[in-house]
Amino acid sequence: MKIGHLFLSVLFVLIPYQFSQLAVAQSAKDKKPLVVFVTGDHEYSGEETLPIIAAEIEKNYGMKTIFLKASPDHNSEKNIPGLEALKDADLAVFYLRWRQLPADQLALIDEYLKKGKPVMGFRTTTHAFNFPKGDASEKWNAFGEFALNSPPGWGGAAKHTHYGHNSSTDVTIIPEQAKNPILTGVTGPFHARSWLYRVLPDYPVKESTWLLMGKSVNPDKEAIENPVAWTGTNSFGGKIFMTTLGHPEDFRLEPFQRLVINAIHWELGMKVPKNWTGKMDIQVPYREAK
Incomplete structure (x- = not known):
């Protein structure tokens, strides 16, 4: 075979390969990150507030979302269908309160966490699970600690409590965190309807980065200031963002909305948007816990 013919043969082999590699690279670049929301709480209507956040990041920020909620309703503690979606998730967002999920569903959350993927949590997710003492799944009661650097469940030795439903924050x-990307466009101070959660003195776990502090207004007992939002790395090596805010009226506040949108970007390793697409209309009522 002549050298010219050999060169053309090699060229014809290489060109399709190069185009194929470029196509793969472009496909990876164009792939939208998947955010999976997992909700189930008796009190704060997370299954109504967070879908509005999900719709916003799909419409304006180039993400895909899957939304999961307790079934048949928010008071159902033992079933959140669809957790298989976590297998493909790039970020898992939890708003849970005192669930008792079956072992097969817990295994899907466990599999996600063990991959070291990012985790976000709201308010009662500090006490996401509430299995009876001696139950095979009792270790999940400490989900807040091992997944989100928060106290390991409500009360107990950590003295995780709040300052009364008639208080606010x-x-x-x-x-020191004013220039943190997650706080881009978050104007403060602002007033939140959430009653302050006490997480100090032992939490957030060491080496977490505190972003926001809360001071209780009209507390029902002697109160101290506490962090209400922090980042860090959990026990599986995953990035975390946790906020103890999350009352439905908090979601009406532009600073809180921006905090959440920014944190989602940060968790995914995406650049936090400097341009805000506008305040969302989130009008969800609070309901008393059962």
């Missing part, structure tokens, strides 16, 4: 930005 003044929120300020921790000065």
Whole structure:
């Protein structure tokens, strides 16, 4: 075979390969990150507030979402269908309260966590599970600690509590974190309807980064200031963002909305948007816990 013919033969082999590689690279670049929301709480209507957040990040920020909720309703503690979606998730967002999920569903959450993928949590997710003492799944009661650097469940030795339903919270930005990307466009101070959760003195776990502090307004007992939002790395090596805010009226606040959108971007390793697409209309009522 002549050298010219050999060169053309090699060229014809290489060109399709190069185009194929470029197509794969472009496909990876164009792939939208998948955010899976997992909800089930008796009190704060997470299954109504977070779908609005999900719709916003799909419409304006180039993400895909899957939304999961307790079945048949928010008070159903033992079933959240569809957790298989976590197998493909790039970010899992949890808003849970005192669930008792079956072992096969817990295994899907466990599989996700063990991959070291990012995790986000709201308010009562500090006490996401509530299995009886001695139950085979009792270790999941400490989900807040091992997944989100928060206290390991309600009360107990951590003294995780709050300052009464008639109180609320003044929120300020921790000065050292003013330039943190997650706080881009988050103007403070602002007033949140959530009654302040006590997580100090032992939580958030060491080496977490505190972003926002809360001061209780009209507390029902002696109160101290507590962090209400933090980031860090959990016990599986995954990035975390946790906020103890999350009352439905908090979601009406533009600073809180921006915090959540920014945190989702940060968790996914995406650049936090400087341009805000506008305040969302989130009008969801609070309901008393059962």
